Amino acid sequence: MNLFSREIKAYRKSLFFWSIGMIALVGSGMAKFATYSGGGQSMNELIAQFPKSIQTIFGLTGFDLNTASGYFGVLFAYIALMATVHAVLLGADIISKEERDRTSEFLFVKPISRLKVISSKLLAGLSNLIVLNLVTLFSSIYFINYFGHGVSMNSDVYVLMAGLFFLQLLFFFVGTVMVALIKRPKTSASLATSVLLVTFILTYLININEHLDGLKYLTPFKYFDAKNIMTDGTLNPVYVVLSLGLIVAMVFVTYRAYNRRDLSI
């Protein structure tokens, strides 16, 4: 598994910075909660002053922002954004790296099948995703307990992080699929991020306009929506099955497409 350890080493620095960024996001987010809820002024009153459309844009409706769990639900949207950006870039980069850096000729004449190469790379990518997820999990639990006046919502956090992991997986494989299908690495990376951006904007549009509710199957952010997860206390099984199906399909396409296509040297 030499390839696996090489990939891990290559992404060490990047993973480190992303983890720091994530910790900073969760930390500063919860710190703001502490300063604000301690200030005596009810945040709910403040938010209620915003017009309804602005509230839905920020995903603020339906959350009691005075509680740590409600506030974290809003913060989760941004945590998810960071994590999915990381996942998509990782997925696109890890496969297209070879063609972008012109090392594919070197790598693929080695006595290792393309299948094995992809598997090692995907495993390395998955390990990165798991690490980021755990960093988010631990920093969330730590900061919520530190700033949240001892509110116990650990079980909610666990479920949210599980949902986050599915989101990461989904977008990671969107990245790999794009690269596996398209020859030019730059185009594929941009395409993958466009998918992310479009689904993200779609989430906001659906929030604003209730008529578009049927479109929620098109955007993964809606599958693992913080509000629903925290009210239910668990992930919605329909969405979990849907995500698993998508992930399996994308893994299959990644392998097949990359195996078959001509690699540009």
Place this chain on the structure above:
Amino acid sequence: MNLGVGVLSKEDSGKTVDFLLTKPVSRAKVITSKLAASICLLAFTNLVFSSVALVSAKLISTASFSSKTFLLVSGTLLLVQIIFLALGVLLSVIIPKIKSVIAVTLPTVFTFFIIGTLGSIIGNDSVKYISPFKFYDFSYIIEHNTYEIKYLVIEAIFVVIAIVASYIIYIKKDIRAVS
């Protein structure tokens, strides 16, 4: 921002930097031309966006509104784009080897975006100085029919410093020849 980061670093990643820099054109002129081209591109997209938005708004809107104010608001897009362009160019000369432009652009832009939105949810005023997305407050523009001067000044100062620094760094920088 993609434009800003890509315009200089793609010479390096596309291995054309040798060819370009051995021509009898000074490095400063190279940067100037690239910047001018990028600004033209941004201005053009902004023009298209503003005109389409203005026309659709006039067609759809039931109440009358001032076109000037509308154009001012859509003009904030260009102003924000220029900040990110300058930031991108600066980053591209500072970071030695950029393998993937989008891996630099996307996290940066999203970070500023998140800082901006989280800050405005909290009502924290200092984010207005940090995140370019929040420099131009729409309600102020609509009320006063003009931009807030201090933010224009901040933007101008930042853009000037970033561009000048990029020039200086790029002119003095050692650039690796294509092997």
